Structures are given as structure tokens and as C-alpha cells.
Amino acid sequence: MMKRLSIFVSGNGTNLQRIAEYFKGNNDVEIVNVVCNNPKAYSIERAKNLGIPLRMITKAEFNSPEFTEEMRSLNLDLIVLAGFLWKIPASLIQAYPRQIVNIHPALLPKYGGKGFYGEHVHEAVVAAKEQFSGITIHYVNEIYDSGEIILQAYTALEPGETPDSLAAKIHKLEQAYFPVAIEQVLKH
Ligand code: GAR
Secondary structure, eight states, X not given: OOEEEEEEEOXXXXXXXXXHHHXXXXXXXXXXXXXXXXXXXXXXXXXXXXXXXXXXOOHHHHTSHHXXXXXXXXXXXXXXXXXXXXXXXXXXXXXXXXXXXXXXXXXXXXXXXXXXXXXXXXXXXXXXXXXXXXXXXXXXXXXXXXXXXXXXXXXXXXXXXXXXXXXXXXHHHHHHHHHHHHHHHHHO
């Protein structure tokens, strides 16, 4: 049976691109749509170029019961948050228990929660002089960044590390591990 994915994005979409390319030609996995909340996101271009249907959403729509119903009607196996920055409404989480995964650019539970996203995370990690950072791929529950962890991968901070240089290392880890983790989750 074909596994059906929806990918939620808010920004550049490098993870979206990588996931779509990883599953291209895979007859077992279909990316049904991309859901985007940001009209300025480069992800929009990427979804178009990848030929994946795009669903733009407003906050009111996103939090409405109709949106959960709309997602249900797609018969999804998994929702992937790939740099998606809104909190997921409880109704959607309840509709998809252990079927929503997120990637976070730090080693949760550190540097998680509201306000910790994208470069803000790397700035905080560098400012705290941490020896390590990394990525956390986890299931989404009703509390921000606290669902069950599926996978963590680490990278060391080096002398002179900047938020930008750390971000580049984190992106490499994301590119390497996110599609593989998704594939594993789909097998269970
Ligand atoms: C990624 O680094 C992802 O880990 C992070 O946003 C970036 C999106 O990049 N997610 C969060 O901070 C979630 N709290 P992308 O749009 O190029 O995939």
C-alpha cells in the first residue's frame, strides 16, 4: 500500500526539497501535498518546481475543525513538519496520534519550546558555549518540542563556531537523517 505524506513548511524548504528528492521514484511513498503558512516562503517555489500540490493556509483556517477534516480526507499516513513554525492544534494531533513528526535543530529537551526556532536556536547554543549541538526528530504531542524522540544526531562545536557555521553543520545533519528517519517511521 502506498504511504501518503503531507509536508508542512514555513520557510526556505531545504528539508522539503531533500525529502521530495529522496522519495522520488519510490512507488511506496507519495507526497500528497505541501501545507505552507507563509506567503513569502521559498518553499512555495520549491513545491511548484517539484510538482507537489500546495495548500496555503491562514492561521484561522489552520486552527479550524474544517482543516483537520480536510487533512483527514486525504487519508494520510504521516504529517511531516519540515521547518513549520506554528503550534499544531490539539484536534489535528488527536486525529494523527504518533503520525506527526517534527525536526528540531538542537538536542531536545535543551533549546526547545516557544521562541526556539531556526537561527535563534543556534545563537543560544553558541552563546551558552555548548560543546555539542545536533538535531532531534520526534513525534509531536500537545506540548511544544516534547514528544517522544525518534532520533538524535550530534555535531561538535569548534573554537570560533558562529551561529551561521553551526547552522550549516545542522543542515547537513538534517539532510542526512530526516528522510531516512521518515522512511523508518513509515515502516512501523
Ligand atoms: C530547520 O533547520 C529545522 O530544523 C528548523 O527550521 C529549519 C527549516 O529549514 N525547525 C525549527 O526550528 C522548528 N522549531 P528549511 O525550511 O530549509 O527546511
